[in-house]
Amino acid sequence: MDWCHYRFTAVWDISAPPDTVYAVLARPEEYARWWPQVREVTTVDDNTGTARVRSFLPYELVVTARRRRDDPVARIVEAAMTGDLEGWARWTVEEYGDGSRARYEQEVDVRKPLLRRLAVPGRPLFRANHTLMMRAGRRGLAARLEGV
Numbered sequence: 741m742d743w744c745h746y747r748f749t750a751v752w753d754i755s756a757p758p759d760t761v762y763a764v765l766a767r768p769e770e771y772a773r774w775w776p777q778v779r780e781v782t783t784v785d786d787n788t789g790t791a792r793v794r795s796f797l798p799y800e801l802v803v804t805a806r807r808r809r810d811d812p813v814a815r816i817v818e819a820a821m822t823g824d825l826e827g828w829a830r831w832t833v834e835e836y837g838d839g840s841r842a843r844y845e846q847e848v849d850v851r852k853p854l855l856r857r858l859a860v861p862g863r864p865l866f867r868a869n870h871t872l873m874m875r876a877g878r879r880g881l882a883a884r885l886e887g888v
Contacts, residue, residue: 743859744850746867750874755839756885762815762833764884765842768805774884777873790823795873797865801825801852824852842881844874 754761764770769789771778779800780792787807794800805819809830818830827848834841850856855866 742849743863744856746846746848746850746870748844748846748870748874750844750871750878752842752844752874752878752881753836753839754842754878754882754885756882758815758833758835758840759812760885761840761842761881762812762817762831764881765831765833766810766812766817768819774880775877776880777876793873795869795876797869799852799854805829821848824850824855826851 764774768791769781769783771791772781777795778791778793782790784790784804788804790802790804792800792802801824803821803823803825805821807817807819808828809816809818811817815833816830818828820828825848827846829844829846829848832843832845834843850859850866855862
């Protein structure tokens with residue numbers, strides 16, 4: 741087992757139309773406005789940006805994401821990531837009941853040296869940290885969409 745390799749999945753049920761949810765998720769340069777753990781996003785060009793994130797645990801991750809898919813018809817946005825995490829992340833939004841279901845998938849290898857050194861004992865904490873970040877993101881997105 742590679743202790744520095746992670747696969748994450750999160751499902752957010754949101755009471756807003758799928759196209760509206762997709763429109764917000766397809767604009768990662770604005771994530772810091774509604775997702776508390778996304779501390780800063782710096783746009784590099786039309787398809788690339790650098791994000792600084794920190795959840796509950798006292799470490800920060802810096803990743804550069806390059807959009808590799810943006811499909812408003814299928815409501816899928818996907819990015820390749822480099823930096824403290826290397827891999828990819830994808831949002832897929834579909835109609836669900838009276839609202840939407842946003843599915844987040846991520847597969848990454850940790851590159852940050854401190855987290856690599858703590859890979860075995862820290863793994864349960866790192867996974868919990870990610871879960872907390874995703875819960876806060878869901879709440880932030882729901883609150884943002886209430887104002888739309």
